[in-house]
Amino acid sequence: MISEKVVYERPVALSVNRTHYCPGCTHGTAHRLVAETIDELNIRERTILVASVGCSVFAYDYFDVDACEAPHGRAPAMATGIKRVSPDNIVFTYQGDGDLASIGIGEAIHAASRGENITIIFINNAVYGMTGGQMAPTSLIGQKTTSSPLGRDPKLSGTPLHIAELMAGLPGVAYSVRRSLHDARHVIQAKKAIRLAFEAQMQHLGFSLVELLSTCPTNWGVAPGEACDWVREEMIPVYPLGDFKVAEPLRARSQRGGQ
Amino acid sequence: MSKQLLKGNVALAEAAIRAGCEAYFGYPITPQTELLEHMARRMIELNRVFLQAESEVAAINMVYGAAVAGTKVMTSSSSPGISLMQEGFSYIAGSNVPVVVIDVMRGGPGLGNIQPSQSDYNQITKSAGHGDFHPIVLAPATVQEAIDLTVLAFDLAETYRTLVIVAADGAIGQMMEPAELPPMRPKREKRPFWALTGAAGRPKNVITSLYLGADNLEALNNQIQDKLALIQGHEVRYDCYRMEDADSVLVAFGTAARVAQTAVDHLRQEGFPVGLLRPITLWPFPERPLRELAQQVDTLLVVEMNAGQMFHDVKEVVGDQAEVYFTGRTGGAIPTPDEIERVVHGLYNYYLDPDYSPVGVLA
Numbered sequence: 001m002i003s004e005k006v007v008y009e010r011p012v013a014l015s016v017n018r019t020h021y022c023p024g025c026t027h028g029t030a031h032r033l034v035a036e037t038i039d040e041l042n043i044r045e046r047t048i049l050v051a052s053v054g055c056s057v058f059a060y061d062y063f064d065v066d067a068c069e070a071p072h073g074r075a076p077a078m079a080t081g082i083k084r085v086s087p088d089n090i091v092f093t094y095q096g097d098g099d100l101a102s103i104g105i106g107e108a109i110h111a112a113s114r115g116e117n118i119t120i121i122f123i124n125n126a127v128y129g130m131t132g133g134q135m136a137p138t139s140l141i142g143q144k145t146t147s148s149p150l151g152r153d154p155k156l157s158g159t160p161l162h163i164a165e166l167m168a169g170l171p172g173v174a175y176s177v178r179r180s181l182h183d184a185r186h187v188i189q190a191k192k193a194i195r196l197a198f199e200a201q202m203q204h205l206g207f208s209l210v211e212l213l214s215t216c217p218t219n220w221g222v223a224p225g226e227a228c229d230w231v232r233e234e235m236i237p238v239y240p241l242g243d244f245k246v247a248e249p250l251r252a253r254s255q256r257g258g259q
Numbered sequence: 260m261s262k263q264l265l266k267g268n269v270a271l272a273e274a275a276i277r278a279g280c281e282a283y284f285g286y287p288i289t290p291q292t293e294l295l296e297h298m299a300r301r302m303i304e305l306n307r308v309f310l311q312a313e314s315e316v317a318a319i320n321m322v323y324g325a326a327v328a329g330t331k332v333m334t335s336s337s338s339p340g341i342s343l344m345q346e347g348f349s350y351i352a353g354s355n356v357p358v359v360v361i362d363v364m365r366g367g368p369g370l371g372n373i374q375p376s377q378s379d380y381n382q383i384t385k386s387a388g389h390g391d392f393h394p395i396v397l398a399p400a401t402v403q404e405a406i407d408l409t410v411l412a413f414d415l416a417e418t419y420r421t422l423v424i425v426a427a428d429g430a431i432g433q434m435m436e437p438a439e440l441p442p443m444r445p446k447r448e449k450r451p452f453w454a455l456t457g458a459a460g461r462p463k464n465v466i467t468s469l470y471l472g473a474d475n476l477e478a479l480n481n482q483i484q485d486k487l488a489l490i491q492g493h494e495v496r497y498d499c500y501r502m503e504d505a506d507s508v509l510v511a512f513g514t515a516a517r518v519a520q521t522a523v524d525h526l527r528q529e530g531f532p533v534g535l536l537r538p539i540t541l542w543p544f545p546e547r548p549l550r551e552l553a554q555q556v557d558t559l560l561v562v563e564m565n566a567g568q569m570f571h572d573v574k575e576v577v578g579d580q581a582e583v584y585f586t587g588r589t590g591g592a593i594p595t596p597d598e599i600e601r602v603v604h605g606l607y608n609y610y611l612d613p614d615y616s617p618v619g620v621l622a
Contacts, residue, residue, distance in 0.1 A: 045459035050324070051467075060465045066455040068327045069467035071350050074320035077312070081324020081332070082455065084308045085282050089328075089457055107320070110313040 011035035013044045015064040024217035024224025026181040027055060027123065031062055033191045034094070034121055037198050038065065047090040048082055050075045052104075054096035055129040073104025076111035079118045090201055092119040097138040098128040101161050105137075108163075115172025115206040119197045122163060122209055124178075125216040126235060133219030137161040140238055145219070160238055164211040168244030174205035176245040177254075180213040182231035186241075196250050205247045213239055262437040267402045267427065270438055271335070271361050272297035274409035279444045280359070281330040282308035284321035288340045289373040290429040291363035295335065315340040319347030319360075326356040327466045329454025331413055331447065335361035337429075338379050339370065348422055349388025352483065353468025357416035360394075361409065361425045363432035366591030374591020375429030375514055380568035383424050384542040392483055394422040395490060396541040398512040402436035408539070410441055419490055426541060428564065430514040430593065487543075496539035497548055501527060505534035507603065508552060510573050511562040512538045514593060519562045522599035533603060541569070546576045553580035558606055562599055563587040 010016070013035035021027045038044050044065055051059040053072035060067030070078040075093035083091045100108050100122050111118065127145055128134040134147035138160050142151040164178040175197050179190035190212055197208035213235050215227035222230060246254045265273075272294045275283070283302055285295040295311070302309035308325070312318035318334050325332040336344060341362050351358050362383060366376040384396050395415050399405035405427055412423040450456050455464050470476040501523055502508070511519040516537040526533040536552060538545050553559065559581055561570040570585040577583050586602045588594045 046457035048328075048455050048457065057469060060467060064458070064463055066458050066464045067467075068324075068354070068455060068465070069469050070323075071320060071346050074316070074323075074347075077317040077320035078324035078327075080310070080317075081282070081284065081321035081326075082328045083324075084310060084321070085325045085328045085330045085332070086456065089455075106313060107317050110317065 011039045013038035013047070013064055015062055017061055019062055020058060021055065022218045024215060024227055025055070026212070026214040029181050029187055030121060030123060030212055030214065031059065033187070033194050034092070035063060036191065037195045040195065041198055041202065043090045043198070043202070046088065047092070048086070050079045050082070050091065050093040052093060052095040052099040053130075054099050056094050056096060056123065057130065059094050073099050073102070074107055075099065075104065076107040076116070076118065076120065080111055080114070080116050083116060083118050087117070090119075090198065092121060092198070094121045094123070096123045096129065097125065097136045101137040101163055109166070109170070112167050112170045112173050112207045112209070115174075117201055117204055117206055119201050120209040121194065122211045123214045124163070124211050124239065125214040127216050127219045129216050129219055133216070140234060162239065164209065165244050167207070167209050173207045173209070173245050174200040174247035175208035175250060177243045178211040178213065178239060178241050180231055180236060180241055182213065182215065182228040196254060200247060200250060203249060205249060213241075262439045264435050265402055265438045265440070266293060266433070266435045267405055268293035268363065268432040269297050270402050270406050270440070271409055271425065271427065271432070273301070273440055274406040275333050275359065275361075275413070276301055276305065277441050277443045278410040278413040279331050279447060280307070280333050280413065281447070282325040282332045283334065284310050284312050284318045284325070284332070285334050286312050286315045286318045286336065286340060288315075288337045290365055290375070290432050291335050291337045291361065294361065294363070294432070315343035316346065319344040322358055323347050323351055323356070326351065326358050327354070327455050329450035329456065331357070331417070333359040333361065335363065337363045337365045338367050338376070341379055341382065345382070345388040348394065349390050349392070350468050351422050352388065352392035352394070353390060353479070354466045355420045355483075356466065357420050358422050359409070359412045359416050359425070360422065361427065364426060364428040366589070372591045373429060375564060375593060376589070376591050377428055377513060377515060377564040377568070378589070379426065380541060380563070380565060383426055384544070387422070387424070391480055393487060393542045394424045395419070395494060395543070396424045396426050397496075398426045398539060398541050399431055400513050400516045400537065401438070402431065402434065403438040405431055406438055406440060415494065419486060421486065421490070426513065428514050429591070491543040494540060495543050495545050495547070497545040498537040498539060500535040500537065502534040502536075505532050506556050507532070507558040507560065507606065508534045508536055508556050509560050509562055509599070510536050510538070510549070510569070512541060512569065515562050515564050515587070518594055518596055519599055522596040522603070525596055525600055526603055531603060531607060538569070544572050544576070549573060549576045550580070553577040556581055557610070558582045558584065560602060560606065561585045562594060564593060565589055
C-alpha cells in the first residue's frame with residue numbers, strides 16, 4: 001500500500017493566475033512567502049492588500065485576498081486609512097524601492113512614526129523595474145542604470161538609502177529587518193521574518209517592515225543565476241542582512257545579527 | 260432643534276458628523292483649520308476615526324483607504340491643499356468610491372493669501388485631477404446652506420459612488436450666523452457589498468483604477484461618463500431671486516451671490532429690473548435654466564471672486580442668446596454691492612447711449 005502525503009502545493013492565498021513577472025525575478029518567491037504566511041496564520045479572510053505602483057502593481061491579481069491599488073508611493077497612507085476604520089483586518093502593503101524609498105518615503109516614515117499597525121513588504125532590487133531600469137534611491141554606488149549610464153555618482157545622486165535601518169530608529173516600529181531571496185537558505189529565513197512581521201500586527205505591536213533584497217535580471221542585464229550572485233556579492237555588502245528592530249514579544253523567535 | 264450662532268467651519272464639521280461621517284483625515288490650512296480642530300475633538304469623543312495626516316497628499320490617500328473599506332469619509336482643505344489632493348481625487352474617480360471633500364477656498368495662485376476667494380472654480384469643476392471626470396461641486400452661500408449641502412454631499416457621494424466637493428470660501432468658513440444643525444443620524448452598521456472587508460464567504464473584492472488595454476479603460480470611461488450624465492440629469496440645483504420681469508440677471512455663487520443679492524435689492528429700489536441666478540451645483544452646472552433664462556433677458560452679468568472662471572461656462576451655455584459680461588475681484592477681495600451696482604448702471608447706460616463704453620466699469 002502506497003500512501004501519499006502532500007508536501008508542497010499552491011498556498012490558498014495565491015490566486016490561480018499566471019504572473020507577468022520576468023524569468024528569474026524574485027517577486028514570485030516573495031508573493032509565495034507572503035501567501036504561505038497568510039495561510040499559516042489563517043488570516044486570508046480578513047487580510048487586505050494595498051498594492052503599489054511598480055512591477056508588483058498587479059499583486060492584487062495574484063493574491064486571493066481583498067485588495068486595492070494605491071497611487072505611486074501612497075500605499076502606507078492608504079493602508080493607514082483602511083486600518084484605522086477596520087482595525088480587525090490585517091492590512092499589508094507590498095512596495096518596491098522606487099515606490100517606498102523614493103516617491104513614498106514621506107508616507108512610509110510617517111506611517112512608521114505613528115506606529116501604524118500595518119505590515120510592509122519592501123522589495124529592494126536596487127532599480128526601477130517597471131519603467132525600465134532607472135536608478136533608484138537604493139541603487140549601488142557605480143551601478144549602471146538607464147538613468148545613470150555612467151554608474152551612480154554619489155556627488156550627483158547621493159548614496160544608497162537603508163530603509164530597514166532607517167525605520168528601526170523610530171519608536172513606533174515593532175519590527176524592521178532585512179532578508180534576501182537569492183538562495184534557498186535565505187528564502188527560508190525571509191519566510192520566518194515575514195511571518196513575524198504579520199504576527200507583530202496581529203499582536204497590535206505596531207509597524208512592521210521586511211526589506212527583501214531581490215533580483216531584477218532583466219534590468220540588470222544578467223541571467224537569473226548571475227542575478228542571485230550579484231545580490232550575494234554586491235548588494236549584501238552594502239545592505240547587511242539582519243534584525244534592526246524587534247519588539248520584545250517577538251525577540252525569542254527572531255534571528256539576530258546577519259545572514 | 261433650534262437655531263444657534265455657528266461659525267461656518269464648525270458648522271461644516273458638525274454637519275458632516277451628524278450626516279454620518281465615520282472617518283476624517285486632514286491637514287491644517289487656513290482658512291479651514293477650525294474645521295479640522297472641531298473634528299479632532301468631536302470625532303474622538305464619538306469614538307470615530309480622526310487623524311491629522313503628514314500632508315494633504317497623505318490625507319487624501321488615507322481618505323481613499325477608508326473609502327475603499329466602505330466607510331463614510333471626509334477631508335477638508337483650502338486651495339493650495341486642494342491642488343495637492345488632485346492625485347487622490349483622480350484615483351477616487353477612477354475607482355468609483357464615495358468621498359466628501361470640503362474646500363474652504365482662498366486667494367491664489369501660489370501661496371496667495373488666506374482671504375476668501377472663488378479661485379478654485381476651474382480646478383474643482385473641470386480639472387480635479389488627470390483623466391475625464393467631474394466631482395459633484397456644491398457651493399453654499401450661507402452657514403445654513405453649508406450645513407445642508409454637507410449632509411447632501413454624503414448622500415450624493417453614496418448614491419453615485421462619487422467624489423463630492425463642498426466649495427465654500429474663507430468668508431463662509433470664518434463668519435458666524437444663526438443656523439440649525441440636523442439631528443444625529445444613527446451609525447451605519449453594515450459596509451457596502453463592494454467594500455474591502457476581507458474575503459470571507461465571498462470572492463475577493465478588488466478596487467483599482469488600473470485598466471491595461473485601451474478597450475478596458477475605455478469601458479471604465481464610458482461607465483464614468485454614463486454616471487456623470489445621470490448626475491447631470493438629476494442633480495442640478497440652483498436658486499433664483501427676483502426674476503419677475505427682469506431684463507438683466509446677475510449670475511453668482513457662494514459669497515459673491517450674497518453680495519449680488521444685496522445689489523439686486525438696491526437696484527430694484529432704484530427701478531432697475533434685475534434678478535439673480537445662483538448656481539448651487541457648480542458641477543453639474545445649471546445649463547438648462549441658464550439657457551432658458553437667456554431667451555428671456557437681454558443681459559447677464561457674472562459676478563465672481565476670481566478673474567472670471569464660471570464666466571466661461573455661462574458664456575458657453577448662453578452663446579449669442581444674450582449679452583454676457585463679467586465683473587469680479589481677485590486676490591481675496593470681495594466685491595461690494597456698490598461696485599456691482601456701478602457696473603449694472605454702466606450696462607444700462609450703454610443700452611441707452613450706444614456711445615457709452617461699459618469697458619471702463621467692468622473690473
